[in-house]
Structures are given as structure tokens and as C-alpha cells.
Amino acid sequence: MADAVVTFDGVWKKFRRGERHDSLRDLIPSAVRRLLGRTVDDELHNQEFWALRDVSFEVARGEAVGIIGPNGAGKSTALKLLTRIMKPTRGRCSVRGRVGALIEVASGFHPDLTGRENVFLQGAIMGMSQADVSTRFDDIVSFAGLEAFLDTPVKRYSSGMQARLGFAIAAHMDPDVLFVDEVLSVGDISFQSRCTDKMREHVRRGTTLIFVSHNLQAVAALCRRCIVLGAGTKLHDGDPEQGIATYLEAGQKFSSRYSAADQTFRVRSIAMGRRHGRAGPLHPHEPCSLTVVLECLRDSPPANVGLELERTRDLFYAYGATSEELGLELVACRAGETVTVEMAFVAHLARGHYRVNINVRDPREGRFLCYAENAATFAVEERTTYDGVVDLELQMRIAKTPDAATAEPVTLPIATA
Amino acid sequence: MSSLLMNDVREMLHEQVQYRDLLYQMVKRDLLLRYKQTLMGLGWAVFMPLLNTAVFSVIFTRVAPIDPGVPYPIFAFCGLWVWNFFASALKFAVGSLTANANLVTKVYFPREIFPLAAVAVCLVDFAVAGIVMAALMAFYRITPGVSLLCLPLILCVHVVFTTAVALLLAMWNLFYRDVKYLFEVVIVVWMFTTSVVYPVALVGGRLAVLMRLNPMTPIIEAYRSVLLFGEWPAAMPMIAVTAFSFAVLFAAWLMFHRAEFQFAENV
Numbered sequence: 231m232a233d234a235v236v237t238f239d240g241v242w243k244k245f246r247r248g249e250r251h252d253s254l255r256d257l258i259p260s261a262v263r264r265l266l267g268r269t270v271d272d273e274l275h276n277q278e279f280w281a282l283r284d285v286s287f288e289v290a291r292g293e294a295v296g297i298i299g300p301n302g303a304g305k306s307t308a309l310k311l312l313t314r315i316m317k318p319t320r321g322r323c324s325v326r327g328r329v330g331a332l333i334e335v336a337s338g339f340h341p342d343l344t345g346r347e348n349v350f351l352q353g354a355i356m357g358m359s360q361a362d363v364s365t366r367f368d369d370i371v372s373f374a375g376l377e378a379f380l381d382t383p384v385k386r387y388s389s390g391m392q393a394r395l396g397f398a399i400a401a402h403m404d405p406d407v408l409f410v411d412e413v414l415s416v417g418d419i420s421f422q423s424r425c426t427d428k429m430r431e432h433v434r435r436g437t438t439l440i441f442v443s444h445n446l447q448a449v450a451a452l453c454r455r456c457i458v459l460g461a462g463t464k465l466h467d468g469d470p471e472q473g474i475a476t477y478l479e480a481g482q483k484f485s486s487r488y489s490a491a492d493q494t495f496r497v498r499s500i501a502m503g504r505r506h507g508r509a510g511p512l513h514p515h516e517p518c519s520l521t522v523v524l525e526c527l528r529d530s531p532p533a534n535v536g537l538e539l540e541r542t543r544d545l546f547y548a549y550g551a552t553s554e555e556l557g558l559e560l561v562a563c564r565a566g567e568t569v570t571v572e573m574a575f576v577a578h579l580a581r582g583h584y585r586v587n588i589n590v591r592d593p594r595e596g597r598f599l600c601y602a603e604n605a606a607t608f609a610v611e612e613r614t615t616y617d618g619v620v621d622l623e624l625q626m627r628i629a630k631t632p633d634a635a636t637a638e639p640v641t642l643p644i645a646t647a
Numbered sequence: 648m649s650s651l652l653m654n655d656v657r658e659m660l661h662e663q664v665q666y667r668d669l670l671y672q673m674v675k676r677d678l679l680l681r682y683k684q685t686l687m688g689l690g691w692a693v694f695m696p697l698l699n700t701a702v703f704s705v706i707f708t709r710v711a712p713i714d715p716g717v718p719y720p721i722f723a724f725c726g727l728w729v730w731n732f733f734a735s736a737l738k739f740a741v742g743s744l745t746a747n748a749n750l751v752t753k754v755y756f757p758r759e760i761f762p763l764a765a766v767a768v769c770l771v772d773f774a775v776a777g778i779v780m781a782a783l784m785a786f787y788r789i790t791p792g793v794s795l796l797c798l799p800l801i802l803c804v805h806v807v808f809t810t811a812v813a814l815l816l817a818m819w820n821l822f823y824r825d826v827k828y829l830f831e832v833v834i835v836v837w838m839f840t841t842s843v844v845y846p847v848a849l850v851g852g853r854l855a856v857l858m859r860l861n862p863m864t865p866i867i868e869a870y871r872s873v874l875l876f877g878e879w880p881a882a883m884p885m886i887a888v889t890a891f892s893f894a895v896l897f898a899a900w901l902m903f904h905r906a907e908f909q910f911a912e913n914v
Contacts, residue, residue: 245912310911314755317908334753340676342683347676354672355754357665 234326235407235438236289236312241321243282243307244274281307283462284321291406294439296449296470298477299459305442308459309333309411312440330356330405330437335396341385345376345395348384352399366402373424374398394421401428407438426452446474447544471583475542478585479604494530495590495600498523498568502606511611512577514621522588524569524600531592532560533599535571538587539579541619542607548584548619554593578621579610652901659904662757669756673764678771692772693779696731700724703844715846717875721783725875726843728780729867732773733809734834739765740813741830744821748914751821758907759900762817766810784874792877801869801880804889808862811896814903821914842867862888 274280282304289295299305310316311323313331338355339348349370353363363370371377374394376387384392410429429452433439443449449456449470456473458466466476503519504512512518524535534554541548553571554560563569585607590600663670682688703723707713715722743761744751751758784791820826840854841863847855858864865888869880 314908315752315911329755331754334749337749337753340680342680343676347679351672351676354666354669355750355756357669357756360668360671 233290234288235291235293236287236326236440237322237324238285238287238308238312239322241282241285241308241311241318241323242280243304243311243316244278244319245281245307247277247279280462282311282318285459285462285464286321287457287464287467289438289440291438292433292436293455294433294441294453296453296456296473297440297442297459298444298446298449298456298473299465300477302461303459304462305459306411309409309440309442313409325407327406327438328357328404329407329409330400330403331409331411332397332400333409333411335400336392337396339384339392339396342383344383345371345380345387349395349399352396353403356400356403358403362403363399370395370398370402373401390418390421397421397425401425405432405437407440408432409440409442411442446477450474450543471543474544475583475585475607478542478545492597492599494526494528495533495563495569496525496527497588497600497602497605498525500586500588500602500606502608511609512579513611514580515576515578515623517574517576520573520575520586520606522571522573522605524571524588524590526563526565526567526569528565530563530590530599531594532562533590533592534558534560535569536589536591537573538589539584540587542583542585546619548579552591560593577610578623580618580621581610582619583607583609655901655904659757659759659900663759666756666760670760670763670767673760674767674771677764677768681768689772689775692775696724696727696776697779699727699731703727707844713845713849717789718787721787721789721875722846722871723844724780724783725871726867728773728776729805729870730838730841730843730863731776732769732805733812733863734838735772736766736769736809737813737816737830737834739769741816741820741827744817744910745824745914751914752911758910759814759903762813763810765817766806766813769809770806780874789875790877791874794873794877794879797869797873797880800889801866801873801885804885804892805866805870807896808866808888808892811892811899814896814899818903818906821910837861837863859884862891 285304285308297305297308307316311318312325313329313333314325317323336352338352340351343351349367350360350363354360371380374391374397376391376395379387379391384395387395408429426448429439429441433452439452441449441452453470455468456466456470457464458473458476460477466473499522501521503521505517520537522535534552536550536552538547539549540546561569585604588600588602588605589598591598681691685691687694700720700723704720707723708719713719740762743765744758747761816826816830820830840858841861842858847858847864847868850858865881865884869885872878872880
């Protein structure tokens with residue numbers, strides 16, 4: 231990429247598990263190397279592991295890229311390499327232009343100094359000149375909403391106030407590349423939305439944005455490209471919706487609901503049926519069927535079967551129902567039996583990707599006998615531009631009358647029961 | 648190899664220019680904090696060498712009288728004043744990286760800033776205590792001669808050598824915390840192998856040779872020659888210590904710069 235601002239080229243990074251040395255014999259040569267400032271060797275030794283393994287990507291000027299992945303995937307390591315806090319063990323990592331980071335925005339504050347003094351200190355830590363801070367001082371303070379507390383030592387600030395001040399300073403630098411890590415979790419709702427607005431503003435002005443987050447919704451809203459890391463490797467690079475689906479699949483085995491269920495039943499197969507055997511994404515309002523075959527592994531108490539739909543982008547809970555709620559009898563099974571569940575529904579859903587969770591639950595004990603997350607996935611095609619999860623089949627008519635007295639009530643050509 | 652070296656040097660200088668405001672802010676932070684957290688503020692910079700001078704004056708004028716050629720109190724104050732800058736700068740520098748671990752692991756900027764700020768803060772103290780030095784000189788009616796022109800050079804070598812050791816100690820202490828404890832012992836021994844409170848001339852034999860090899864001895868003696876005796880500093884030791892100090896600073900800074908990226912993982 232000719233215009234790459236951020237380059238991550240075959241990057242490997244190793245870390246050490248546990249203590250630094252096992253014996254005095256190891257200690258002496260390593261200590262000498264260390265005290266003389268020699269560079270580390272790039273082979274994996276005892277007790278070491280790769281936090282990043284051959285990860286490459288490039289980001290062009292003005293792109294907004296989200297990085298997601300489960301804990302321990304290497305997101306923070308990647309960010310530390312990008313912000314030059316660490317160097318890669320192998321490979322190359324470079325960033326061109328002025329770097330801004332919304333990471334630990336209050337880390338340079340000294341509790342005994344006042345808000346005013348800390349603004350200048352933190353500004354300098356972030357690489358702003360004193361002149362820059364002076365000209366933006368009023369904006370910073372009013373963005374943080376802390377005019378009244380400027381001469382109060384920061385130790386008397388609440389943690390929210392500290393974070394707001396830190397974010398305000400960082401947000402008022404003029405970087406070419408902006409790294410953001412989970413700052414949106416600080417502050418109250420109104421401050422959070424101001425932060426998001428500020429990030430959008432940066433993107434609009436052509437700042438390159440790299441956004442590391444667990445907040446899938448925010449990633450999907452801000453970024454057109456999404457990189458998924460899992461166990462130190464790149465799993466996906468491209469469309470955010472697909473990236474989020476990849477991420478959820480990778481993170482599935484960590485799900486608490488899944489592990490809480492005992493394995494009395496197992497989903498042997500799940501098949502989606504569509505009229506005339508159509509393929510591809512569903513149309514909104516397309517009738518379809520779902521056939522689930524469950525295998526009973528142990529004798530089970532009377533149980534019901536549940537269906538859940540979640541939007542993959544953000545795990546929005548779109549629909550849920552159980553056989554009991556539909557008026558069906560509970561079923562009790564013996565080990566070895568199979569149960570076939572047939573369902574039919576109409577996909578009154580808005581565009582997007584959805585996933586199907588199937589569960590079997592003992593209603594008396596309130597215990598899951600089976601919880602198959604992501605048993606199937608499907609997409610609803612993009613035909614309209616509305617947002618949300620349901621398709622209301624909304625119709626609208628707008629009429630204009632010159633004078634309120636002659637206005638007739640609007641009647642829509644649809645039945646209202 | 649030499650292009651790699653040039654690259655490093657260019658990077659080191661460029662970073663210092665880019666972050667010059669940060670060094671200023673860090674020094675300001677430390678001085679402000681001293682004022683806020685202590686009653687005496689900069690008074691401590693004057694009080695400590697004065698107290699030490701009083702103690703050593705009692706020892707070396709009453710218990711074991713020596714004749715250094717000028718009144719003993721001003722002889723001792725001059726040595727302690729110069730030594731104090733060196734020792735206290737190192738004391739602040741040795742823990743400067745580990746005390747700011749939260750910054751080292753989270754934000755990027757040249758890490759040299761921490762030991763350099765420690766040296767700069769102590770330089771402010773040194774200047775303040777310099778006023779006392781001038782007052783004592785007036786009190787004992789000592790007027791320096793033309794050799795005072797050497798003072799900036801001596802100060803420069805003094806600061807360069809202090810900075811070099813500060814960089815090394817800060818870096819070593821980050822990797823092995825033992826360095827801080829070792830330092831506390833070594834600095835006391837080092838003081839008594841330097842001509843801080845007695846002239847080298849009074850120490851005979853091999854110990855005197857050792858003392859003359861110690862870079863702090865020619866520095867302190869140069870200050871005394873210029874300020875108290877109105878003489879030019881001894882040429883050979885001065886040239887040697889100047890060359891040595893700059894060489895150590897260069898090596899220390901380069902080592903520091905090359906090890907810098909490991910700091911976040913090891914702090």
C-alpha cells in the first residue's frame with residue numbers, strides 16, 4: 231500500500247511466563263546482556279510464548295479500523311507496539327506522522343498538582359508543545375466541564391473527573407494517527423457520547439483511527455474495517471460484520487452460559503428449510519423452517535426446547551421463545567433416544583446477520599440441559615435501509631395542507647385491528 | 648555498523664528536541680511538588696550542605712585538625728556543595744524510572760527524561776546553594792582570579808559526568824532493584840575516596856592514587872582551585888576527566904537508548 235500510515239509487517243512478539251531466570255548460571259550472562267543494553271534474541275526459550283505470531287496489516291491514511299478479539303488475543307500487545315512502548319521481537323512495525331493515543335489518558339497526572347498544572351504536564355507527556363496546550367487550554371477545560379476545579383489538586387477529583395480531563399487533553403491534540411483503547415467505558419452517558427462524537431470528528435477530518443475495544447457495537451458504528459485477533463494471530467481482516475461473527479465464534483467456548491449447561495442433550499443436526507430450496511440471504515418476511523435433531527445422552531427430566539435469535543454484530547437479543555410458552559407438553563427422554571423439533575417462522579427481521587441458539591431446559595429446576603450457542607447462522611438481505619432488528623413493514627405518508635382547520639385525518643391503506 | 652550508530656544518535660537528539668517541553672514540565676513538576684509537600688522547599692538545598700559543613704568542621708578543626716590552605720569550613724562547604732549535587736542527583740535518578748512505572752508502561756516518550764529531570768532538579772538546588780558559597784567567600788574575603796573563567800567548563804564536566812552515571816543507575820535499577828541498595832552503600836564509600844572533606848595531598852600511598860583516579864576528585868579540586876585558591880585547575884587531570892566524562896555519557900546514553908524498548912516489559 232503506497233499510502234500506508236500504519237505498517238505491521240510480519241510482527242512476532244514474545245513474552246515470558248513467570249520469573250525471569252531459573253538459576254544463577256542463567257542469570258549472569260543475561261544480566262550482563264541486559265546491563266549493557268544489548269538487544270534480545272528472537273528465538274523462543276523455556277517459559278516463553280508468542281503473544282503475536284506473524285501478524286501483518288497496513289492501514290491507509292484516513293481509514294478507521296477496529297481491532298477486536300477475546301482476552302489474551304494480543305490486542306493490547308499490538309497497541310503497545312504501535313505506540314512504541316515496546317518493539318517487536320521479529321518483523322517491523324511503523325507509524326508515520328504524529329501519534330495520538332487515547333489509552334490510559336490520566337496516567338501522567340500527579341495527585342498533588344492542580345488541574346491546571348496537570349493539563350500542561352499531561353499535554354507534554356503526550357508530546358504537545360507548551361504553546362499548543364496554551365492555545366487549546368480553554369477548549370480542553372470546557373470539554374471536560376471542569377472550569378470550577380482548575381485550581382483543585384487532582385487527588386480531590388473523582389475518578390470520572392480525572393478521566394474526563396485526561397480524555398479532553400488527548401482529544402485536543404492534532405494527531406495524524408489516533409489509537410483508542412476502551413476509553414469509552416469511562417464517564418457518564420453524555421460524556422461517552424461526546425467522546426464518540428469527537429472520534430467521529432477526527433475520522434471526518436482525515437485522521438487515521440485504530441480502535442481497540444470489546445464494545446462490538448461501537449466498533450461496528452465507527453469502523454468500516456475490522457481486524458480480529460485470536461491467540462496471537464490474525465483471524466480476519468475486512469468487513470466488520472463478518473469480523474464480529476468470527477470473533478464470536480472464537481470466543482464461544484468461553485461462554486458462561488454454555489459451560490453452565492450440563493450435557494444431557496446434544497444437538498446432532500440443525501437444518502434450515504426454505505421455500506423452493508432457495509439459497510443466499512433471507513428476504514425480509516420470508517417464511518422458513520428449522521429442523522433440530524437432539525440426542526439424549528442421559529435420562530432427562532421433563533424439559534422444554536427453546537429458540538433464541540441474536541444479531542451477531544452486537545449480540546442483540548432479537549427473539550426468544552420456548553416450547554412451553556407455545557403450549558406444548560414437556561418431554562422427558564431416556565438415554566439414547568432422539569428428539570426431532572420442527573419449527574416454522576417468518577423472518578420479520580431487519581437486515582443483518584443473526585445466529586440461532588438452541589437450548590433444552592428443565593423448567594422446574596431452572597437448569598439448562600443443553601445450550602447450543604451459534605447452532606446456525608443466517609443473514610437477512612439488505613433491501614431497505616432501515617435500522618433496528620424488526621421489520622415493522624412501516625408505511626408512511628406525508629401530506630401538507632395550508633391551513634390546520636381543513637386538514638383531514640390521515641388514513642393509511644393498511645388494516646388496523 | 649557506523650550508520651546504525653549515526654541513526655541512533657540522530658534519533659536520540661531528535662527525540663530530545665521534540666520532547667524538550669516535557670523535560671521542562673517534569674522539572675517544574677518536581678520543584679512544584681517539593682514546594683507543596685515540604686515546608687522549607689528549596690531551603691533544604693542550603694540546609695543540608697551547611698549542616699554537613701558544621702559537622703565536619705568540628706571533626707577536622709577540633710578532633711583531628713588539618714590545614715587545607717584556606718579556612719576549613721569554606722574548604723569543606725565547597726567540597727560538600729559539589730559532592731551533594733552529584734550524590735543527590737544520583738539518588739533521585741536511581742529510582743526515577745521505577746517510581747514512574749505507570750508512565751513507563753503506558754505512554755511513549757524518551758525515557759531519558761526521568762534521569763535527566765532528576766539531574767536538572769538537583770542543578771537548581773546546586774545553583775541555590777551556590778549563593779551560600781558566594782556568601783561564604785565574601786565572609787572569608789576570598790576573591791577569585793581570572794581562573795574563574797574555567798568555571799563554566801568545570802560545571803559542564805561535572806554535569807556531564809553526573810548525567811552519565813544517572814542514566815546508567817536508572818537503567819540498571821529498572822532491571823535489578825538491588826542496584827538501589829548497592830548504590831546507597833557505594834555512594835558513602837565513594838564520598839570518602841573523593842577529596843570532599845579532606846585534601847588528597849594529605850592521603851599518602853596507594854589510596855591517594857586510587858583517589859586521583861576517581862573522576863570526582865579532579866572535578867572537586869578544580870572547583871577549589873578556581874574558587875578558593877585563584878589558581879588554574881591542574882591541566883592533565885582536567886583534560887583526562889573531561890574526555891572521560893563525555894565518553895561515558897555517550898556510551899551510557901547509547902546503552903540507555905538501545906535498552907529503552909525493554910523497559911516497559913521489565914519494570
